[in-house]
Amino acid sequence: MTPPSSTATSTHEESVRTRPRVEGEREREILEATLETLVELGYDKLSFDAVAGAAKASKATLYRRWPAKVDLVVDALELMLGVEADRFPDTGTLRGDLISQACAKGGLADDQPVKVFGSLMNAMHRDRELHDAIMTRLIAPKMASAVHIFRAAQQRGEVGPGADLDLLARLLPAISIHEAMLTGSHPSQDRLVTLVDSVVLPACAATVQRD
Template sequence: MTITSESSHITRQRPRVEGDREDEILEATVMVLSELGYDRLTMDAVASAAKASKATLYRRWTTKAELVVDAVSRAKGCQPRSADTGTLRGDLLAMSCGEGGFTDDVPMSVMAALVTALHRDADLQQAFERIFLAPRIALVNEIYARAVARGEIGADVDVELLATALPAVMVHQSFVLNRKPDDAMIHRVIDNLILPAARGSRES
C-alpha cells in the first residue's frame, strides 16, 4: 500500500549559497517562472532578477530544471504539510485545503507554468519527481499507514491510485474547465470518491 517513485533516491546535496542569498535566488526563480514560463526561463534571467552571477547559480544547481523545481518545492504555499487529526478524512483535508493546498493560488499557478514542459523535458520531469513529488508521496503514505493502523481501512488499499484522484480532479477543474478549485470540491472528492474506495478495501 506504499507509493513508490523511481526517482525518490537521495542524491548528494551541492554547496548551499551563503546567508539569505539562496532564498532570494529561489524567490526570483519563482517570479521569473510565473512571468515567462519554464521554456523561456533562463539561468541568465534568474541571475539578473536575483542580482546574482550565473556562476553562483551553477555552483548550487546543476541544471535549470533543478533550480526551478527546488524553487517551486520551497516556495511559500507550495511546501508539503500534514497533520495527524485522528481520521483519514481529517488528514486528507488538512493536506489539501488552505495554504499550500489545491485552493491556494500559488501551487496552481506554478503548476500552470510547468505542466506542459513536464511532458517533454526529461530533466525537469526527473527533478520534479525527486524533489517535488517524493516528499508529498511520503506524506500520503504516512496518512494511509495511520488509517490502516487505526483500522479505518484495509492494508490492501491501492494508495497509488487513490492518491492521484484528488490532484486529477483539481487539475481538470483548473486547466480544462478553467474553474478555480474550492473547498467544496475537495470535500466532494474526498467524501464521495476517496473514502468510499478506501473503506471498501476493508470490507472486501
C-alpha cells in the first residue's frame, strides 16, 4: 500500500489557495440567504441567481463552492438544523434528554425548520436526489441521536426490551411537525414538555408493562 501522494496533496492545497474560497462567516451568510430564498420562492423556483442576489455574491462564487442546487440547499439545511448540536444529551432521565434535545438549536422548538421544510415538501416528493440527500445528511443523523436517547432509556429500564425504538423516536417530531402544519407555528418549549409527558412517556411506559 502506498501512502497518499504528497504531490497530489500539495497540488490540491495550491489550487485551494489560488481560488477564492467561500468559508467561515461568508459561507454562513450565503447559506442563510439560501434559507430565506427557499422560504420565499420554494425549491423549484430557487435559482443560483436568486441566492446570489440575496447574498450579494457572484454566481461564479456560489458555483465554485456548490456545484448543484441540491448541494447548496442541503448545506443550508445542515446549518439550520445544527446537526451536531446536542446530539447525545445525558441528563440521566429520558424526560430530561428529550427536552434537552428538543430545545437545542435546530431542535423541535426552533421555528425556522418548519417554514423551510414546508417549502421543500413538494420538491422532496418529486426530486429523488434532493430526497435522498436530505434523508442521508439530515434526517438519518437526527433519527440516530433520537434513537440513542431511547436506547439509553432502555438500558435504564424506562423503555421495555422489545420496544420499537424507531417508532418512539419519531413521536415527538411527528406530533410537533403536524401541529406546526395545522397551526402555522412551531410548538413552544412548554408545549413540547406537554407532548413528552402526555404522549411519549406513556407510550414508553406501555412497552415496560407489556414486556
